[in-house]
Amino acid sequence: MNLKEKFKIIYELGKMRISLPIALSALTGYVLFTGNVDAQGWFLALGVFFMACSSSVINHWQERDIDAQMPRTKNRPIPTGKISAARALRLAIVFALIGSAILFFSNPLMALLLSWGTLFSYNAVYTPLKKVSAFAVIPGSMVGALPPMIGWAGAGGSLSSEIILLVAAFFFIGQIPHFWLLLLMFGEQYKQANLPSLNQIFNEGQIKRVTFTWVLTTVASAFLVIFFVIGNKIIMFFLLFYIFYLLFSLGIAVFAKDEFKVRPSFYKLNFLYLFMMIFLIVDGLLRV
Numbered sequence: 001m002n003l004k005e006k007f008k009i010i011y012e013l014g015k016m017r018i019s020l021p022i023a024l025s026a027l028t029g030y031v032l033f034t035g036n037v038d039a040q041g042w043f044l045a046l047g048v049f050f051m052a053c054s055s056s057v058i059n060h061w062q063e064r065d066i067d068a069q070m071p072r073t074k075n076r077p078i079p080t081g082k083i084s085a086a087r088a089l090r091l092a093i094v095f096a097l098i099g100s101a102i103l104f105f106s107n108p109l110m111a112l113l114l115s116w117g118t119l120f121s122y123n124a125v126y127t128p129l130k131k132v133s134a135f136a137v138i139p140g141s142m143v144g145a146l147p148p149m150i151g152w153a154g155a156g157g158s159l160s161s162e163i164i165l166l167v168a169a170f171f172f173i174g175q176i177p178h179f180w181l182l183l184l185m186f187g188e189q190y191k192q193a194n195l196p197s198l199n200q201i202f203n204e205g206q207i208k209r210v211t212f213t214w215v216l217t218t219v220a221s222a223f224l225v226i227f228f229v230i231g232n233k234i235i236m237f238f239l240l241f242y243i244f245y246l247l248f249s250l251g252i253a254v255f256a257k258d259e260f261k262v263r264p265s266f267y268k269l270n271f272l273y274l275f276m277m278i279f280l281i282v283d284g285l286l287r288v
Contacts, residue, residue: 014053023049029151031284043106044154050099051115057092069193111154118146134196137179144175170221177214181266212254235279
């Protein structure tokens with residue numbers, strides 16, 4: 001195996017396409033408090049990135065038998081034998097040690113403790129609950145709320161501040177329809193792996209209505225962030241415009257008589273989270 005193939009395995013195990021937005025979310029919380037991006041902020045984002053990679057590798061290790069049964073995941077590194085479960089677990093430990101060391105030496109201790117809490121929430125709460133309930137997404141959504149709080153605490157902010165609580169609430173609530181739509185996309189595969197899915201509990205009409213209700217709740221929490229946290233009117237206008245577009249397009253998809261196409265709705269909702277992080281950072285920088 002050459003270096004490129006090894007890096008590809010590490011990249012996939014660490015779910016770096018997901019770990020990078022998590023690091024960006026932590027940086028969002030940091031900039032919200034400080035109004036700038038300095039060396040400490042970059043170290044915080046880097047530490048959170050390594051911790052997120054560790055959590056992802058642990059998830060691969062935890063679900064290696066389930067992954068082997070699902071078409072979507074059967075080609076992952078552990079089920080295919082590209083890396084052994086033991087070596088993957090050692091990689092997770094290395095990632096966690098690097099991330100912990102970076103956070104410990106560059107930021108207040110609370111940032112490190114919250115990063116451990118995020119890992120615990122995903123790997124010790126959400127992942128095991130997936131095997132017993134399709135509603136594991138609700139407690140598991142803490143993984144979305146904690147990263148911006150890590151950044152805020154790393155910058156020296158109080159975790160009881162209304163600003164960070166509103167932002168954390170948005171990402172917490174937003175994770176629920178995110179995971180919900182993900183389960184809907186792969187409901188049949190979850191059934192193959194003997195995992196509970198929403199398709200086994202609700203009919204299509206019920207799924208549409210509940211999904212739209214969760215999206216409305218996410219939008220309501222986004223309004224709180226826009227009007228009470230963001231100060232730049234141009235940013236407010238753009239986010240409001242996208243939110244109304246999201247509601248319009250999802251409303252058509254949900255209430256149409258055609259089959260509910262989940263994937264486009266999934267991506268549109270994810271863009272809301274990405275835009276929120278980027279514009280919260282920009283707004284924080286412009287306030288200085």
